[in-house]
Amino acid sequence: MPLDRDPADRTYKVVGHRHNRPDGIDKVTGRAKFGADLAAPGLLHGRILRSPHAHARIKSIDTSKALALEGVKAIVTAADFPDHPQVLEDGELTNIRYNVMAREKALYDGHAVAAVAASNPRIAAKALKLIEVDYEVLPHVVDVELAMKDDAPILHDHIRTEGMEDAPDCPTNVAERIELGYGDVEAGFAEADVVIERQFRTGAAHQGYIEPHACLANISGDGSGDLWCCTQGQFMVRDVCAQLNGMDVSKLRVTPSEIGGGFGGKTTVFIEPVAVALSRKAGKPVKIVMNRGEVFRATGPTASSAIWVKMGCKRDGTITAAQAELKYQGGAFPGSPVSMGAMTAFACYQPKTLKAIGWDVVTNRPKQAAYRAPGAPMAAFAVESIVEELAHTIGMDPVDFRLKNAATSGSKSAYGPTYSDIGLVETLEAVKAHPNYAIKLGPNQGRGVASGFWFNFGGQTAVTLNLNIDGTVALSVGTPDIGGSRASMCAMAAEELGIPYHHVQTIIADTGSLGFNDVTDGSRVTFASGLATIEAARNAAKVLCERAAKIWGIPADAVTWENGCAVPAGPNAGEFPPMTIKELAKKAGETGGPIAGHFEVSADGAGPSFATHLVDAEVDRETGRITILRYLIVQDAGKAVSPAYVEGQMQGGAVQGIGWALNEEYIYNDKGVMENPGFLDYRVPVASDLPMIDTQIVEVPNPGHPYGVRGVGETSIVPPLGAVANAVAAAVGARPEELPMSPPRLLKLMKEQAQPLAAE
């Protein structure tokens, strides 16, 4: 749906103003119900037995002793997820089934092997100890480059490398090779005055949502039932759980709870199909709540990576060649986001020639899940490090260097298509003009800049809007609200209908009450559900006009909707005083029945969002500790519907990126067992680690949305890794090539190459 004529001319009454969110009071008083907050009469508690080995053949599972324990009501294993045809047809569904319950082999430390439902959690825990699993421990591999070697332990016998016509027909851990680019990079490097190349590595970070996965399944004897859970997509959960359990999709109703963070990590299932199976077997409601250790070991962190980047530029700053090879391990199943890493790597620039190769690799780690702009942050870290170094080497201001090469509206993107209206240049100019850019730095301090890009997606969306008898509006959307999106939906519906914000109430509907919606991902909610909300409201306004026309006895097209009232379209339509939404609502029964509007769409045209971050960091040369002194985010939001929440998304994403850059990573011992599965040792940023995070919203309207909205949730995690690395490089005079820059790594770096970087 195209942008309404000229958004710059449009003045918004509701959109873009600050409003309290509909779920706010419940969330500050403790009333809001999250995944683990539901109970049911006769509730059983489910617990999952997990593999202690990184890679092991499961020779047998004996559950008899556990079943004999008083209070144990049901046990399930892989045998309870048989080969339903609809599962085998779909490769990804087969992988999900294997991931939620190990079959012939356990593929990573923490892989589910069996599950118990018992009358209380303590009995369930005891029962797990009584399950006897006979494992044959196999050699394992957790490192992406080791997993690519010819003699690496093989996870799956059926994997052959896709995307290579000459791939040998023997088992491998390399699931796919992708390549993209244009022009002749060798000629591009020959044309360059300066060429820099480096090899980078990034650790696997976890989304770190504070709410562990939780669900409550209640399946009755006739095989139909309910599932309550925290998820980014109740329809996805319903479809996957029903199919894995051989149920008709119509038999399962999934109600999404309030969700305590997701960031992509709740776009798939882990415990939900297991709870359904246990509840069906026990004939009682079953609740499963993960503990934090399980969240780390057995849900989906992001990929770890090894990335080589080589770039060349001329003295005037023109980038003549850009080349990258990206290796991402996505855990025990194919599907790492390496193709998106390859496509986004150079998306901020217009190199004259480009070549990017990506490798998708499986290892004995948990199956990766999406994490905010999946695949992009690590690639941006590598590229932005080289970009900064090129700028310094030719003696150009790093923002000017980026401006010289920046992708612009109408330019060709590095991944192929031509950009529509985009706002990268605006973010760079805003950074340059910001007072932070001029602050003098002290000793051991450094300043770093980095830009970032994310595509943003739309997706399948259905929205229904119903008018109540008093003229207020009930809006049902199907995309879980992670960060305040209900407030934006209320605002957009109110704007269209010309009624006050607080006259609209938005709920997240269960799967029984609304059409299919894709998961909340790709920063799509404000864009896609917003677009559908606007259309649903416009449809309702059309019905309202028809009703007024009926009452006035004039043709429907002689009535228009203005400021919450039906009014005659022009002098020829006749003289009638405006009829308010309230009057029309009251007369709905007499004029034809309930008044509603709905809209269903596969929304596309989400419009990419760019950002530039500026950071000042200080390094303690004795301890290797890095302190973030100042942080500025400038991002294009298209049109900020709820500015305070746009800022919040930007700040939250940036801080997650800072954590990834400085501290966060999965650490494995030599047995392939995760050594830090808790918040004590997997350290996410805390309040005392950070300064205030300055923000500036740039608004370059997205031509694909009526108000010009762009998604904002994901781009914010793309620049921080590179920005922080660039600040640290400037402070210590040596370039960090491995993230996170934990104190030991930084101390080592300073010791090894304590000479100043070229021209820094």
Place this chain on the structure above:
Amino acid sequence: MARVKLWGSLSRMADGQKEFEIDAPNIDRMLTALGEAAPKLKPILAKGVTVSIDGTLYRLDKFQAIQPDSEVYILPKMAGG
């Protein structure tokens, strides 16, 4: 005739051909015609790709119209977080 461009790995499967001239009213027809022109592409197209028409990404809508002068790119399947 719209110009349909393939991302690198895909063009390898099409014997190195990077660009096709295809006359098709929408994405669905275009993908069918492309599969006929380069049969090795068929399994990949069937697994799912993202199609960009004049800079807008389409992950789902197979019946989006393609204009004769449209710029069309076939890109890998994509997902967000």
Place this chain on the structure above:
Amino acid sequence: MSQVHVTTKINGDSTEYLCDADETLLDVLRDRLQMTGSKEGCGTGDCGACTIILDGRPVCSCLVLGAEAEGRSVETIEGMANGEELHPLQRHFLNGAALQCGICTPGILVAAKALLAQNANPSETEIRYWLAGNLCRCTGYDKIIRAVQSAAAEMRGETHAA
């Protein structure tokens, strides 16, 4: 296993319950008393989502046994508002967009209330260190710190209600 009988005060009301000897106060609150406002983010004292005030001091209720509440006074998020009237911290959190998903919010509000009870005018640094045990993954803390500052200012009578 025989259960322990506990008499305690929760949000000002005398309360009695039975619990297992090894059951945490957090589990008692959530599972036995249906007070699910306190959240479990880790169960090991590392996230602060379960923060309550025990005899005036903020503690992680996942590290306290239900039996230990005997004869003491417990304050939870459920007791923070006075009927319909929100506590200034709750109001400033709402108005300042200091929550996104809201799972960390109860713990942070309770911890902040304990801070302001002993220090009416904390500096930004003091707030940051006081809340260092309360993880928030959504906000980057900026708006949380500002909301605590503005609520404190209102409570000192320096500004009007948000």
